Amino acid sequence: MSVYKEKGDKKWRVEIRTKDKTGKKIRKKKTGFDTKKQAEEFEREFINKIMNSSNITFKSLYEIYFEDVELKLKVNSISTKKAYFRKYLLPFFENYYIDEIVPNDIRKFQNELIKNNLSKNTLRAIENNLKTILNFAIKYYDLPSNPMAKIEMVGSRKNKKKMLFWNLQEFNQFIEVVDDLELKFLFTLLFWTGMRIGEVLALTFKDIDLNKKKLNINKTFTRLNKTDIITAPKTESSIRKIDLTENVINLFKEYAKTFYKPVPSTRIFTKGKVGIRLNFIKYIEQAKVKKIVIHDLRHSHASLLINNKVNILAVAKRLGHEDIKMTLNTYSHLYDEENQNMINILNNL
Structure with missing residues (x-):
């Protein structure tokens, strides 16, 4: 594994040679990084993905998660879920490392949602999607616990609308x-x-x-x-x-x-x-x-x-x-x- 510049290049390169948990050999090359730090961050992120480590960004988890669920859910369900992530979840959590997300981060996110005057149903859907992807990280990426467990859901059904029907x-x-x-x-x-x-x-x-x-x-x-x-x-x-x-x-x-x-x-x-x-x-x-x-x-x-x-x-x-x-x-x-x-x-x- 190495981060380097070829002679005369302005951009940094990464060349990764490693093995995954099963022992399978993995090789990855990528160029075009403006700084050495960017190249090193990419290298670390890639390795952590391969080794199913929780030390990956929320954006990376999002990509992995949808690779998995797109094989299991209907097209309209995938479209709806992605809309919640792209409009609300990714803009806030994109660069967070998932093992560093704490309840206080969730609380700040909820406060941002409340400012948008969203309906209870929308709030609940956003929170449920966040809870689901973090549970996915617990199951497959060794995330110790879900920070949502300590948070009161702002979209909870406490004041659930009374069911209406006709006789x-x-x-x-x-x-x-x-x-x-x-x-x-x-x-x-x-x-x-x-x-x-x-x-x-x-x-x-x-x-x-x-x-x-x-x-x-x-x-x-x-x-x-x-x-x-x-x-x-x-x-x-x-x-x-x-x-x-x-x-x-x-x-x-x-x-x-x-x-x-x-x-x-x-x-x-x-x-x-x-x-x-x-x-x-x-x-x-x-x-x-x-x-x-x-x-x-x-x-x-x-x-x-x-x-x-x-x-x-x-x-x-x-x-x-x-x-x-x-x-x-x-x-x-x-x-x-x-x-x-x-x-x-x-x-x-």
Whole structure:
């Protein structure tokens, strides 16, 4: 290993010959450094990367981390994560050595975020990404501990927004004013199946089995950089087949007549998310029902099932939750009445 200048050169060079932890020989050459110090820093950084040392910069960790996660996450998830890093995390932590980041550095970073008047959801996403990459360093780069563990999250869910949903009467009042057949079927499908909007928009004609009255959910839709992208669902458990109600099947048959010779791969819905959301708001105002967002139709479906005594395991499977704990944590407040019934039963005994 050496840092040097060739005779007559103005720039410094680095030539590294070493071995990684497995004994594999590594050779690296790089030129163009203005100072000897820059060349030596590059040399140290490269060696520490090879040896999985925590004495590397946050920027280097970022590069390594995304080389790893890009093989595991969906395109839209990678794009969203990178946006948080490039806009917020890298500008602040880029030149920090990860084994020198202390809780006070995190606190200063949080104070900078607060000045930007970001929403709780954005703050939480930024903090979770920072926590995740430092946990990655603990697992693979011998970082002793995560400084985030000693910090109170400014984007915490302490003041979590109350979940909103419609009961059947409210949904019927809403759907009565929807005069667009495509949107009528889409909103009906969301309310009566609990599907995610991305799952609904990815549906094709082959996904609906009218004979078995089942719906096959095996993909999701997103729009990235003005391009429509169909990918695998959120989790493995999101791949599922669910039963359809008669009202959904009848409405689908009516809507399907508006297509001219659709093939199995034809997507059922043609409208984009923005247009759907704007129309959703418009119809809510016309129907004079309480304001919710589209994802709340999923919560409405879960509430409908739980309030009609459907087993929580069946609810979790229908929603495509990875773990029943997720269903319980999300909808535990809907069981307050059940708890009172339980006490009444015990008292009677």
